[in-house]
Amino acid sequence: MARTILVTGGGTGIGRALAEHFAAVGDHVVLTGRRPGPLKEAADALPGATGLVCDHADPAALLRLAAELPERLDILVNNAGGQTDFDADGATDLASYARDFRANLDANLLSAALTTRAVDDRLAAGGAVIHIGSIAADQGSGSYGAAKAGLASWNIDLARTLGPRGITANVVSPGYITDTEFFRDQLADERRERLIADTATGCPGSPDDIIGAVAFLASPGARHITGQVLNVNGGAHPTR
Numbered sequence: 574m575a576r577t578i579l580v581t582g583g584g585t586g587i588g589r590a591l592a593e594h595f596a597a598v599g600d601h602v603v604l605t606g607r608r609p610g611p612l613k614e615a616a617d618a619l620p621g622a623t624g625l626v627c628d629h630a631d632p633a634a635l636l637r638l639a640a641e642l643p644e645r646l647d648i649l650v651n652n653a654g655g656q657t658d659f660d661a662d663g664a665t666d667l668a669s670y671a672r673d674f675r676a677n678l679d680a681n682l683l684s685a686a687l688t689t690r691a692v693d694d695r696l697a698a699g700g701a702v703i704h705i706g707s708i709a710a711d712q713g714s715g716s717y718g719a720a721k722a723g724l725a726s727w728n729i730d731l732a733r734t735l736g737p738r739g740i741t742a743n744v745v746s747p748g749y750i751t752d753t754e755f756f757r758d759q760l761a762d763e764r765r766e767r768l769i770a771d772t773a774t775g776c777p778g779s780p781d782d783i784i785g786a787v788a789f790l791a792s793p794g795a796r797h798i799t800g801q802v803l804n805v806n807g808g809a810h811p812t813r
């Protein structure tokens with residue numbers, strides 16, 4: 574039976590690759606984003622997909638989104654987010670520091686929590702919530718890493734809340750992934766080479782490398798896996 578899948582931030586990068594995968598296996602995909610242009614382009618390319626404009630850090634926008642969503646959601650992928658410091662104006666006074674810190678918390682932590690809350694009553698038994706975290710949660714990257722670490726911590730409680738309803742909640746935590754808008758063309762060659770050298774494989778990840786982990790956590794085979802972080806980073810952050 575076709576599932577209904579909400580992929581936030583599905584217009585570009587990892588979210589777009591995930592939306593393409595789920596549409597290709599016959600699921601009904603709803604994808605979201607703030608910019609209508611990339612969203613429409615992505616949605617139009619997918620059979621049966623729906624693109625809906627939404628800022629996932631804005632409660633009012635989420636209420637409008639919830640009113641447009643199908644009554645049943647099988648899978649929620651909280652992918653929207655990114656390193657908002659790339660958009661900061663460089664001001665270093667305390668008020669600017671607070672603004673920039675909050676921007677990352679809003680984009681990467683609050684967005685997932687608000688979205689999950691907004692669609693909670695539509696999440697179907699047997700379904701799954703999957704957040705896209707980051708290796709930054711374990712390696713540190715200022716307020717961005719703090720937000721992604723907070724996401725993984727908050728997910729533990731979410732897993733306990735949703736568990737009795739037969740719904741799992743997990744984090745897929747990528748390392749460096751190419752071919753997305755994440756770095757806004759601001760990634761210096763030296764840093765890119767270091768990120769690749771940090772891996773055990775000697776390769777950067779691509780959006781397609783995230784598909785397998787998310788598809789698995791969304792599948793019946795992962796029913797007993799919840800409250801976890803699944804790292805997809807080519808060994809850049811090994812674990813025991």
Ligand SMILES: NC(=O)c1ccc[n+]([C@@H]2O[C@H](COP(=O)([O-])OP(=O)(O)OC[C@H]3O[C@@H](n4cnc5c(N)ncnc54)[C@H](OP(=O)(O)O)[C@@H]3O)[C@@H](O)[C@H]2O)c1
Binds near residue numbers: 684750
């Ligand atoms: N690329 C990497 O190396 C990497 C590594 C680890 C983790 N990640 C994580 O992977 C996820 C996807 O990022 P990506 O690499 O695919 O970069 P991306 O191409 O910039 O994708 C992020 C998407 O999220 C959307 N978005 C951002 N904030 C949003 C908001 N408040 N409301 C709605 N949509 C929003 C963006 O569209 P609009 O701007 O149109 O809203 C964009 O389509 C992010 O959570 C990121 O933190 C990426």
